[in-house]
Amino acid sequence: MIHWRDLMQPHRIVLMLLFAALVLWCAISLRWDWIPQYAPLALEGLWRTVWILVVTTVLGFMLAIPLGLAQAVGPWYLSIPARTFCTVIRGTPLLLQIWLLYYGLGSLFPQIPWIRSSELWPYLRQAWPYAVLALTLSYAGYEGEIMRGAFASVNKGQLEAASAFGMPRLTRFRRIWLPQAIRNVLPTLGGETILQLKATPLVATITVVEIYAVSSRVRSDTFIVYEPLLLLAISYMSIAGLITLAFRQIEKRVPR
Amino acid sequence: MDAILETLGLAQSAELLAFSPPGWGGNLLRGLANSMKIASGAFGMGLLIGLFGAYGKLYGGVVVRDLLAIYTTVIRAVPELVLILILYYVGTDLLNKASLAMGYGRVEISGVVAGIWVLGIVQGAYATEVLRGAIQAVPAGQIEAARAFGMPPLTLMRRVTIPAMMSFAVPGLANLWLIATKDTALLAIVGFSELTLETRQAASSTRAYFTFFLAAGALYLIVTLLSGVVFGRVEKWARRGQPSLREGGR
Numbered sequence: 232m233i234h235w236r237d238l239m240q241p242h243r244i245v246l247m248l249l250f251a252a253l254v255l256w257c258a259i260s261l262r263w264d265w266i267p268q269y270a271p272l273a274l275e276g277l278w279r280t281v282w283i284l285v286v287t288t289v290l291g292f293m294l295a296i297p298l299g300l301a302q303a304v305g306p307w308y309l310s311i312p313a314r315t316f317c318t319v320i321r322g323t324p325l326l327l328q329i330w331l332l333y334y335g336l337g338s339l340f341p342q343i344p345w346i347r348s349s350e351l352w353p354y355l356r357q358a359w360p361y362a363v364l365a366l367t368l369s370y371a372g373y374e375g376e377i378m379r380g381a382f383a384s385v386n387k388g389q390l391e392a393a394s395a396f397g398m399p400r401l402t403r404f405r406r407i408w409l410p411q412a413i414r415n416v417l418p419t420l421g422g423e424t425i426l427q428l429k430a431t432p433l434v435a436t437i438t439v440v441e442i443y444a445v446s447s448r449v450r451s452d453t454f455i456v457y458e459p460l461l462l463l464a465i466s467y468m469s470i471a472g473l474i475t476l477a478f479r480q481i482e483k484r485v486p487r
Numbered sequence: 488m489d490a491i492l493e494t495l496g497l498a499q500s501a502e503l504l505a506f507s508p509p510g511w512g513g514n515l516l517r518g519l520a521n522s523m524k525i526a527s528g529a530f531g532m533g534l535l536i537g538l539f540g541a542y543g544k545l546y547g548g549v550v551v552r553d554l555l556a557i558y559t560t561v562i563r564a565v566p567e568l569v570l571i572l573i574l575y576y577v578g579t580d581l582l583n584k585a586s587l588a589m590g591y592g593r594v595e596i597s598g599v600v601a602g603i604w605v606l607g608i609v610q611g612a613y614a615t616e617v618l619r620g621a622i623q624a625v626p627a628g629q630i631e632a633a634r635a636f637g638m639p640p641l642t643l644m645r646r647v648t649i650p651a652m653m654s655f656a657v658p659g660l661a662n663l664w665l666i667a668t669k670d671t672a673l674l675a676i677v678g679f680s681e682l683t684l685e686t687r688q689a690a691s692s693t694r695a696y697f698t699f700f701l702a703a704g705a706l707y708l709i710v711t712l713l714s715g716v717v718f719g720r721v722e723k724w725a726r727r728g729q730p731s732l733r734e735g736g737r
Contacts, residue, residue, distance in 0.1 A: 242549050322665075322711035323704045324672030327683055331700035334687075338696055429566040436676060443568065460573050464565045471564040 261458050269449050276445035277466060280431050283441060284470075287363055288427055291370025296409070298371060299378025313375065320372025326433050328369060333361040333437040362434035370427050377419055381412040414485055421478030425471050442466060511689035511699065518685030519706050522671040525602040525681060530667045532607030534660070537614025542644075544619050555615065562612035568673050574605040575677055598679035606670055610663060617659035621652040653725035661718035668710055682706060 237243075301313040320328070340346050340355055354360050385408055393403045413420075432443035446459040540559070543551045562570065579596060586594045625648060633647045675684035686703040690696045 240549070243553065246550070246553060318712075319704070319708060322708045324669040324683060324707060326672045326675065327686070327700060327704055327707065330683075330687060331696070331704065334690065335696040335700055338694070425564065432566045432568045433673075443566070456576050457573075460569060460576075464561075464569055464573065467566055467569065468561065468564045 257461070261461075262455055263458060265449055265453050265455060265458075269445065272440075272448075273442065273445050276440060276442035279439070280428075280441040280443075281470070283359075283363065283366065283431055283434065283439075284424075284428050287366035287370055288424055290363075290367045291427075292374055294367065294371035295374035295378045298375030299380075299382050299412075302375065302379040303382040317372045317376045320369055321376065325365070325369050325430055326436065329362065329365040329433055329437060332365045333358065337361065358434075358438045362437060362439045366427065366430060366434065369430065370423070373426070374420075374423060377416055377423070378412065381416045382408065384415055385411045417478065417482050417485065421475060424474050424478070428467065428470055428474065511685075511693070514685045514689055515682065515699070515703060515706065518680060518682035518703075519710075521599060521679070522668065522681040522683075523710070524599050525606060525671045525674065525679075526664070526667040528599070528603035529606035529610050529670075530664050532603060533610025533614040533663065533667070536607065536611025537618045540611060540615030541618035541622055544615065545622060559612045559615050562609055567609055567670055568676060570609055571605045571673055571677060574608055575601060578604055598674070598681075602671065602674045602679055602681070605674075606667060609670070610667055613663055613666070614660070617663060618652070618656055621656035621659070622648060624655040625651040654722070654729060657718060657722040657725050661714070661722075664714055664718070665711060668707070668714070672707075 238247075298313045298317065301309040302317070305313065337355075346352060346355065389407055389411070390403065393407045398406075431441060435441060435444035435447065438444075443463060446463040449459040450456060540555055544555050547555070578601060582596065583593050629647055629651055630643065633643045638647070671681050672683040674681055675687065678684070682703055686699045690699040693699070
C-alpha cells in the first residue's frame with residue numbers, strides 16, 4: 232500500500248505539481264463542451280462495458296473449472312478436446328474470433344428456418360449475444376489453462392485425507408479441492424480480469440455500443456480527436472484500479 | 488486431389504482460397520506477411536525499450552524510476568485498442584508538425600511503420616517488467632564479481648547480465664511475442680491491411696465468412712505453434728550448462 236510519507240519526497244512533490252499543471256492545462260485549453268450532450272450516452276456505454284465484463288468473467292470462470300479439471304485429471308477423451316480448445320482460443324486473435332462468430336454464425340442462422348421461427352430469434356438478430364459468447368469463450372480458454380495448474384497444485388495429502396474420512400467425491404471437490412485451487416489462482420485472476428476489461432472495446436466493432444463506441448461516435452460527430460480518447464483512457468484506468476482494489480480486498484479476506 | 492475435395496464438399500472453399508486472383512489465398516498470405524513484419528518490428532522495438540526500461544527501473548535515479556512506473560502502469564491499464572488510436576494520432580501529428588517546421592510538406596506514414604511504432608511502445612511496457620524480473624533473478628554476486636574486476640558497464644551487460652538472465656527472460660518474452668502477433672489484428676480497426684483486415688475484405692466480398700475466418704485462424708494458429716517450438720529451442724539453448732529442473736536440485 233502507498234504510505235503518506237512515501238509520497239512526500241521532494242521529487243514526487245515536483246512530479247505531482249507538474250501533473251496538476253498538466254491536468255489544469257488540459258481542462259482549460261482543450262475542448263470539453265461536448266460533454267453535456269454526450270454524458271447520458273457515455274454513462275450508458277460505461278454501464279454496458281461493466282455489464283459485459285462482469286457477465287463474461289463469471290460465465291467464463293464457470294466454464295474454466297470443467298476445462299481445467301478435464302486437463303488436470305480427466306481421461307484422454309476429455310483432456311484432449313479441452314486442451315485443443317484452450318490452444319485454439321489462446322493461439323488466435325480475439326478480434327478474429329468475435330468476427331467469426333458474429334459474421335459467420337450471424338450469416339448462417341437466417342438460412343435455417345426453425346431458428347428463424349424460434350423464440351430465440353429476436354435475440355440472435357442483435358449483436359450482444361455474439362459479443363458475450365466470444366468474450367466468455369476467450370476468458371474460459373485463458374482461465375482454463377490457469378485452472379489446470381491450480382487443480383494440479385493442490386496438495387495430494389489433503390485430498391487423500393478427505394477420502395480417508397469417507398467424504399463423497401462431490402463434497403471433496405466442493406469443500407477441499409475447488410476452494411484451494413481458487414485461492415491459488417486469486418493473484419492471477421485479478422490480472423486476467425483486467426486483461427478481459429481491455430478486451431471489451433473489441434465488441435464495438437460488431438456494433439455493441441459500449442464506452443469505446445461512444446467515444447468513437449463523439450470523434451466522428453464533432454471531429455474532436457484527443458479529448459474523448461483521453462477521457463476514455465482515464466475511465467479504463469479507473470475501472471482497472473477498482474478491479475485491483477477489489478481483488479486486494481478479497482485476497483486479504485482469504486486465509487493463507 | 489480434386490476428387491477428394493469434391494467429395495468432402497470443399498471444392499468451393501479450395502477455389503476461394505486459391506493463390507491466383509479469382510481466389511483470395513494470395514491476399515491472405517500478403518496480409519500474414521504484413522502482420523509478421525509488424526509483429527517482429529514491434530517485438531524488437533519492445534525489447535530495446537524494455538532493456539533500457541529495466542535498467543532504468545533497477546539502477547536509475549528516483550525520478551527515472553517514478554516516470555518508468557507511470558509508463559508501465561498506464562500502458563498496462565489502458566486497452567491496446569485505445570493506445571493504438573492515441574499513439575497513432577499523436578505520432579502522425581508530431582511527425583507532420585516536425586516536417587512542416589523543417590519546410591517539407593505533409594508526410595504519409597506507411598502502415599507497417601506506424602504499426603511498429605504503436606505496438607512497440609505497448610510491448611516496451613510489458614518487456615520492461617519481464618526483463619526487470621529476469622535481471623533481478625540473476626544472483627547478485629555474479630554482477631558484483633564482474634564489477635569488482637573493473638568490468639566496464641557495457642561489457643558487463645553484454646557478457647554477464649544478458650547471458651545470465653536469458654534463461655529467466657525467455658518464457659516471458661515468448662509470451663510477449665505471441666501477444667505481439669495477436670495484437671497486430673487490432674491494427675485492422677485502424678485500417679492497416681494485415682491478415683485480419685484482408686480476411687474480412689475477402690469474406691465480405693465473397694460472403695464465405697466461415698471459410699476465410701477459419702483459414703485466417705489456422706494461419707495464426709500455425710504461427711503460434713511454430714513460435715512455441717522455436718522458443719522452446721531458444722529456452723533450451725539459454726539454459727545450456729544449467730542443471731535441468733527435473734533432474735537437478737537433489
